[in-house]
Amino acid sequence: MSLIIIREEGKTENGFSAQLIINNQEYSITVSDPFTKEDETLLEWYFEGWLVTPMLNTETAKKAADSVNDYGLSLFEQVFKQDFALYSDYRQLKPKINEIAFEIQSKTPEFQALHWEGMKDPDLPRPFAVDCLMTRRLINPININIDIPVSPVINLLAVIARPDEDSDVGYRTISRPLVELIEQGNLRVNLDILRPGTYESLSKHLQEKGRNYYHIIHFDLHGGLMSYKQFQDGVEKSRYFYQRGYGLDDLEPYEGVKAFLFFEGENKGKAVPVEAAELTDLLTGKNIPVCILNACQSGKQIRLDKTEEIDDNKVKMGKGAGLQYSNETSLSSRLLQAGMQMVVGMSYSVTVSAAKLMMKELYGQLFNNQPITEAIRLSRLELYNNKERQAYFNEIIDLEDWLLPVVYNNQPVNFNLREMTPEETEKYYTDLEQSYRFPLPIYGFVGRDLEILKIEKSLLKHNVLLLQGMGGTGKTTLLNYLREWWTKTHYVDKIFYFGYDETAWTVEQIIFNIGQQLYDKYQFGTFQAMGDAAKLGKLIIDLRSHNHVLILDNLESVTGQPLAIQNTLDKDEQQKLKYLLKRLKGGKTKIVLGSRSDESWLKDVYTNNNIIYRYPLQGLDKE
Numbered sequence: 001m002s003l004i005i006i007r008e009e010g011k012t013e014n015g016f017s018a019q020l021i022i023n024n025q026e027y028s029i030t031v032s033d034p035f036t037k038e039d040e041t042l043l044e045w046y047f048e049g050w051l052v053t054p055m056l057n058t059e060t061a062k063k064a065a066d067s068v069n070d071y072g073l074s075l076f077e078q079v080f081k082q083d084f085a086l087y088s089d090y091r092q093l094k095p096k097i098n099e100i101a102f103e104i105q106s107k108t109p110e111f112q113a114l115h116w117e118g119m120k121d122p123d124l125p126r127p128f129a130v131d132c133l134m135t136r137r138l139i140n141p142i143n144i145n146i147d148i149p150v151s152p153v154i155n156l157l158a159v160i161a162r163p164d165e166d167s168d169v170g171y172r173t174i175s176r177p178l179v180e181l182i183e184q185g186n187l188r189v190n191l192d193i194l195r196p197g198t199y200e201s202l203s204k205h206l207q208e209k210g211r212n213y214y215h216i217i218h219f220d221l222h223g224g225l226m227s228y229k230q231f232q233d234g235v236e237k238s239r240y241f242y243q244r245g246y247g248l249d250d251l252e253p254y255e256g257v258k259a260f261l262f263f264e265g266e267n268k269g270k271a272v273p274v275e276a277a278e279l280t281d282l283l284t285g286k287n288i289p290v291c292i293l294n295a296c297q298s299g300k301q302i303r304l305d306k307t308e309e310i311d312d313n314k315v316k317m318g319k320g321a322g323l324q325y326s327n328e329t330s331l332s333s334r335l336l337q338a339g340m341q342m343v344v345g346m347s348y349s350v351t352v353s354a355a356k357l358m359m360k361e362l363y364g365q366l367f368n369n370q371p372i373t374e375a376i377r378l379s380r381l382e383l384y385n386n387k388e389r390q391a392y393f394n395e396i397i398d399l400e401d402w403l404l405p406v407v408y409n410n411q412p413v414n415f416n417l418r419e420m421t422p423e424e425t426e427k428y429y430t431d432l433e434q435s436y437r438f439p440l441p442i443y444g445f446v447g448r449d450l451e452i453l454k455i456e457k458s459l460l461k462h463n464v465l466l467l468q469g470m471g472g473t474g475k476t477t478l479l480n481y482l483r484e485w486w487t488k489t490h491y492v493d494k495i496f497y498f499g500y501d502e503t504a505w506t507v508e509q510i511i512f513n514i515g516q517q518l519y520d521k522y523q524f525g526t527f528q529a530m531g532d533a534a535k536l537g538k539l540i541i542d543l544r545s546h547n548h549v550l551i552l553d554n555l556e557s558v559t560g561q562p563l564a565i566q567n568t569l570d571k572d573e574q575q576k577l578k579y580l581l582k583r584l585k586g587g588k589t590k591i592v593l594g595s596r597s598d599e600s601w602l603k604d605v606y607t608n609n610n611i612i613y614r615y616p617l618q619g620l621d622k623e
Contacts, residue, residue, distance in 0.1 A: 002023075002093050039071075075115075102116070146287045148212060150418045195460065199244075199245070199263045240271060290342045353389045361378060439480070464591045465593065479592065482551075
């Protein structure tokens with residue numbers, strides 16, 4: 001692999017002086033931004049504004065799209081054609097374009113702000129970044145040696161936050177394709193999804209897992225460039241709180257704008273903005289090699305002279321990230337300070353359809369044993385070859401968003417993976433075979449992302465939930481799907497399911513069945529030798545102290561509701577079942593009750609502090 005380095009040296013009146021290193025030769029070059037401020041504003045509108053009114057301004061959008069190509073050609077002319085000897089060295093490498101890697105080394109935000117990923121040779125069909133590896137690097141990085149222990153699997157943490165719930169991006173837009181990739185490829189990937197998507201939850205989860213556990217952390221949440229005035233406006237509109245909660249100090253007034261990622265608050269519509277430096281502090285010392293952000297603008301660098309004023313009305317709010325206009329505004333480059341070897345971000349807002357397409361390709365290639373830099377390049381190529389994006393009003397538009405992924409690389413990434421031992425292999429395939437498999441309906445399983453989000457959020461507030469819906473609404477199908485989804489994403493340790501459409505489960509039968517799954521054969525033998533009261537007491541303690549799920553489905557059969565399958569329980573058995581559920585109320589094991597009726601005889605079980613935890617299941621999600 002031939003490496004071309006473009007290293008910033010200093011500023012000039014019109015741009016920058018730099019060194020270009022190629023074939024072990026160094027050349028001095030000067031580079032200026034091919035865009036005016038007006039051009040950059042147009043590009044920003046193209047990526048972040050046009051999709052809102054896709055039927056309008058199509059000519060303006062075409063002009064913006066064409067400017068991407070013009071920008072790349074101009075950058076190429078400045079970099080490679082100032083010196084004949086330099087260009088000759090480049091031409092020697094040109095026939096093997098796929099074996100070239102570019103490294104952009106910078107020491108100022110302004111140099112980072114150039115769209116290096118757009119650079120294009122007019123004689124080649126595609127920009128360099130599509131066919132070559134292209135990464136960015138800080139000239140004076142903070143070198144933190146990460147001692148990654150040998151592991152037979154890739155441990156991946158997905159941090160998903162949807163503060164606006166049903167008014168937000170689909171809950172599993174990224175995570176569902178990721179889970180399917182792992183399953184279809186029989187890949188050795190351990191995927192954890194953080195629940196809930198709060199800063200407190202992330203902090204405690206990372207503390208619990210300790211250093212050197214995760215290989216990749218993926219942030220699938222919103223971000224924003226925000227001035228202090230905008231933060232105050234958000235507080236006044238009850239969007240944010242001055243007291244941001246666990247582990248976060250009150251925000252002090254600041255100049256310019258800072259970058260925030262928006263975690264979930266306690267209630268719908270409440271977001272907790274976490275500033276880039278705070279996130280960096282949290283991740284420092286966790287020794288996670290790779291961070292992937294499909295939070296928009298997470299790789300964006302803003303250029304602004306210190307003498308310029310900030311117009312709060314023009315600061316972009318939404319899915320972005322940055323630090324200060326007069327300093328570092330790329331969340332991606334800032335996270336390198338947490339000791340990460342590689343960070344992938346976005347230079348502008350990315351559409352949901354583009355994020356889904358890119359991440360599916362990126363992880364698919366990564367799990368297919370491609371180096372992560374090559375996996376990123378191939379995901380960019382996928383964006384380049386498939387430019388159709390979903391816009392508002394169900395319109396389809398073409399976007400040149402292959403330009404948006406920005407890769408910061410501090411040092412070579414090595415996950416230090418090894419083959420499984422025979423014992424690990426046996427356990428892996430045993431667990432895989434014994435895990436529940438959801439029988440996919442003829443027409444697939446779609447339209448329930450919102451319900452999954454709502455159910456999970458409810459169970460985090462109170463550990464008992466009644467899922468109620470008319471016959472035929474899909475309660476049992478959803479609950480069976482959740483059994484598989486929660487297992488694969490490590491929501492809980494074990495899941496116990498009892499459907500009263502199959503049999504009239506008594507408490508004695510439930511205790512026996514759970515005991516078989518919970519204990520090994522020696523523990524279960526001891527358990528069975530106990531008296532009934534002792535067995536019940538031990539099981540209650542074990543369930544209350546561990547993170548499991550107990551699902552009781554089709555409960556309308558228990559009391560013999562009209563049109564229900566008549567697997568009824570007598571009054572004594574009903575009271576025993578209610579006693580078990582009341583004893584489990586408030587514990588760590590989560591309980592989901594599925595029924596056509598409101599199961600009023602269990603109302604005090606799914607009610608807590610006068611709040612009734614009942615979710616009425618209706619039709620499919622709008623999407």
